[in-house]
Amino acid sequence: MKFFYPYKRLNRPVTVRVTSASLKLPDGTRDHLDTSAFSTPQRTVALGVAQHEDWLSGRIALSATLPPGAIAPDAPWSDLRVLAVLTDGDTNVRTTVDLHQDAPDSKEWSGEIEVLRDDHVGRAELAVHAVATVDGVQGRTITETDVNWTIDVTAEEPLGGLRLDVKQASFSKSAREWLRPYADAPWVVDASGRLPLVMINTDVEGFADLLGGEAGGMENKVHELLVSQMATDVWTAVFHSAVGDLEVEPDGSPVFPADWQGEVLREMLPDVAPGLSAEEALRRVHRRRTGDAGWVELQTRVHYAAVRRAGARQALTHVLRALQQNNREDTP
Numbered sequence: 001m002k003f004f005y006p007y008k009r010l011n012r013p014v015t016v017r018v019t020s021a022s023l024k025l026p027d028g029t030r031d032h033l034d035t036s037a038f039s040t041p042q043r044t045v046a047l048g049v050a051q052h053e054d055w056l057s058g059r060i061a062l063s064a065t066l067p068p069g070a071i072a073p074d075a076p077w078s079d080l081r082v083l084a085v086l087t088d089g090d091t092n093v094r095t096t097v098d099l100h101q102d103a104p105d106s107k108e109w110s111g112e113i114e115v116l117r118d119d120h121v122g123r124a125e126l127a128v129h130a131v132a133t134v135d136g137v138q139g140r141t142i143t144e145t146d147v148n149w150t151i152d153v154t155a156e157e158p159l160g161g162l163r164l165d166v167k168q169a170s171f172s173k174s175a176r177e178w179l180r181p182y183a184d185a186p187w188v189v190d191a192s193g194r195l196p197l198v199m200i201n202t203d204v205e206g207f208a209d210l211l212g213g214e215a216g217g218m219e220n221k222v223h224e225l226l227v228s229q230m231a232t233d234v235w236t237a238v239f240h241s242a243v244g245d246l247e248v249e250p251d252g253s254p255v256f257p258a259d260w261q262g263e264v265l266r267e268m269l270p271d272v273a274p275g276l277s278a279e280e281a282l283r284r285v286h287r288r289r290t291g292d293a294g295w296v297e298l299q300t301r302v303h304y305a306a307v308r309r310a311g312a313r314q315a316l317t318h319v320l321r322a323l324q325q326n327n328r329e330d331t332p
Contacts, residue, residue: 012067231310
């Protein structure tokens with residue numbers, strides 16, 4: 001449903017990314033959760049991933065990017081504020097905090113919000129609103145997130161990772177003619193559609209069964225390693241697709257895409273261009289891709305970011321441990 005407002009607003013949403021999460025424990029210490037506790041594509045934070053039953057509160061750090069025009073000198077509003085709002089319909093708890101502008105004239109705002117364990121029983125919704133004085137009326141919302149984040153206080157994983165469309169086909173005999181030149185590949189990634197598409201080649205004997213099976217022991221570890229390798233390829237492909245056709249503002253600044261491509265960029269840029277705000281990281285990557293130098297050197301960082309999100313190190317560690325265990329069992 002489309003809403004109409006009696007005042008001027010922005011026609012693009014706020015984009016939000018969780019940057020870290022931690023739990024406060026009864027002894028006063030904090031358990032800083034790994035990045036696997038939250039997923040930007042799924043917009044979910046799973047506070048149960050640390051497996052602490054007695055944690056007191058969670059601290060969620062987030063970064064919000066306002067759309068173009070929000071801080072323009074001639075904008076028809078003043079007294080701009082950016083608010084993070086955590087709402088739990090089950091317990092009727094609502095928590096609001098102000099985010100702070102990262103730098104003068106920056107569209108990036110950041111801050112932290114506390115999630116009190118006693119206030120929540122399941123899932124809470126995290127939204128961000130930009131409010132301002134418009135036509136003399138204070139506190140009017142000029143834009144907000146279009147899809148909220150979910151803060152789950154019990155879940156042990158953030159409900160998956162990158163959203164994908166996975167299909168199987170015989171590459172050599174497929175009706176999709178574009179697959180036939182890749183008959184020797186076990187899988188290929190097509191990042192040109194609404195969702196990234198991963199095609200599994202059924203011509204590789206036993207490969208589809210291994211990926212889809214639920215066998216235990218070493219086969220399970222090999223399955224995990226293969227999936228992580230595929231995921232690395234997917235993250236790499238979708239990153240290049242996302243930066244390949246960026247919309248650019250009149251001043252030459254690239255704009256984050258509003259669909260899954262924007263989600264991928266926000267997920268990977270902290271590792272591709274560490275130490276920079278999301279906006280500056282995107283500008284740096286865009287300059288290197290469209291400039292005369294620096295793009296090739298950046299590929300190591302892109303691959304590193306993809307490997308981290310694919311969980312390749314963990315999968316390799318599990319395989320090596322399983323091999324060591326098998327060797328010990330085989331040794332008389």
